[in-house]
Amino acid sequence: MSTLPISTDDSPTFLTELIFRLKVKDAMTREVITARRTDPLRDLQLLMREHQISGIPIVEGPRLLGIVSMDDVIRALDEGRIDEPAGDHMSRQVIVLEDDMPLSFGISSMDKYRFGRFPVLSKEKQLVGIITSRDILVALLVEFNREAERLEDDIPSRPTDDSYRREYRVRKYDFELAGKPTSDIKKRLKEAGLHPKLIRRVAVASYELEMNQVVHSEGGTIAVRLNPQQVEIIAIDNGPGIPDVEQALEEGYSTATEWVRSLGFGAGMGLPNARRVSDDFEISTGSHGTSVRCRFALPEHQTEEDSHATQ
Amino acid sequence: MRLSEIKDALGLEILLGSPDCEIAGAYTSDLLSDVMAHANEGDALITIQAHNNTVAVASHVDAPAIIICSNRPIPESMTDAAHEHDIVLCRTELNQFQVSGIIYAALR
Incomplete structure (x- = not known):
């Protein structure tokens, strides 16, 4: 930010x-x-x-x-x-x-x-x-210590290559590049062998949050994090914040401009869509910006290969 | 069903991709978030939204084809995007209602 x-x-x-x-x-x-x-x-x-x-x-x-x-x-x-x-x-x-x-x-x-x-x-x-x-x-030091302890505990049981993280920049009104981060995230999740239905849910959340940043924010970032337990999409923008989050989470509520609507966006479904597909959805907002975190649980042995194997 | 089976009925101009493209169903909407929320995998997307973001949405919901209605002009950036995402791009003079009706009948 x-x-x-x-x-x-x-x-x-x-x-x-x-x-x-x-x-x-x-x-x-x-x-x-x-x-x-x-x-x-x-x-x-x-x-x-x-x-x-x-x-x-x-x-x-x-x-x-x-x-x-x-x-x-x-x-x-x-x-x-x-x-x-x-x-x-x-x-x-x-x-x-x-x-x-x-x-x-x-x-x-x-x-x-x-x-x-x-x-x-x-x-x-x-x-x-x-x-x-x-x-x-x-507070930061306490949390750092906690994380350090957690990492120490995890090291023997967790190989370092099973966690993946990548961050993408999103720019205001950049409709040309919009969708690229989500395409990339989808590709990566496919390579990881995740179930297509799950990948689609992640893509819906990621794309909606991306478009929200393009349409409504001063720009921001979309990050994906993948580990054996879950996929997370984390969207953080640089403001101006959402005046009424409750309303923004209601389907049909929109503050988009006419020309944005004419492109097929701004129907007031972005946040509701992202929330609907997520297993866990967190949002916080203020004049400095909005951050949204969508979590998707990875059921054990739910990769594509595995589901084929059990059929 | 293959696109080729409804090509004549729709007066379909296939701008990119193969008429052998298989569609399982179709979804009609000009609201891209609505498409994200409700389109099914394998659906053709029937819309007048002729721009590259439509391609991104189609790709995210695994729609194999986009049918642009009312002969809307298609910008080059959309064709490029469709090429990149391997999505069949077609256009017809008919409107969304007419296209939906024909495909609906053909699928039954």
Whole structure:
């Protein structure tokens, strides 16, 4: 993603996957130290010292009103206003994250806004956590360790050549090249001896997601991952996000332009089709982009040769 | 059924591929996502969508042939794509309804 401050092109695919797979809620601190707007700043200063934190959200019930940072406290001390209520000194324009956003959004927000912390809100706009760059690092390290352990466990039983991964770039409005990634993926799955019916399901999902990126997004990538257990199609685009995912998952809902429709696309069936053929379907979206993951289970011994052999 | 069996009834102009192409059925739609969702393997695709994305869709659902209706002009990029994906490309003056009716009757 172009907005990500780290280059994902050359980084290990595991890292790239991780920052998209982990959600903000997986990394955030859930026990948030908060204050009310009537609390004197002095109390907040003590809270900061006691808990070693650099910012405190000001709330009314579950609702976020603003945030007071260490800078605000220092300034109030300078000006001799430390006994005034927190509400008079808080920033009201607070950049927040949503708990369901991929961690990548958190990382790019850190880079973009240079704030030390972001309050995290639920879909219902309630304060559910707070996230700092330290939280993100810790979450990534924990997950890295887990993955490393898993890899160590797997090495003896798993030859390295039975996992396949490939990523394709998809460009906005590039109808000429559209379909090439899916053709390529199909070919690869055929070579792997997968059942034609399964290949077709994967192709439907892959093509629909590809066309979605061509028609609706600023461009993105389609990745395929194949291992003995499953096939995955992972589509990640660079925005602008889907305003109403529930609606987009309903058949017939479309935001496509007239000329896109005239080509036979934009019938509002893309996401529903992709979801229908998948064994497991995940989607997350925000203004930074949309990521979709379709999983297809590989029943054991369901390759073409095997099904012939049992006939 | 072979395309050659309905070639005359449809006034079919076979632009690419062999009239010996076998079709198991047919699916009529101009919505490519609808084709992705409902066409069966072996179906001929009856449509007025004359562009290379139609070929991609046909290929993904394993449709062996595309029948372009109402004599719509076919761009070179579509012929190239059909060649690449080994899909039979035909055209007729008849519209989708007429083509569907004739093929439906012939298959019964």
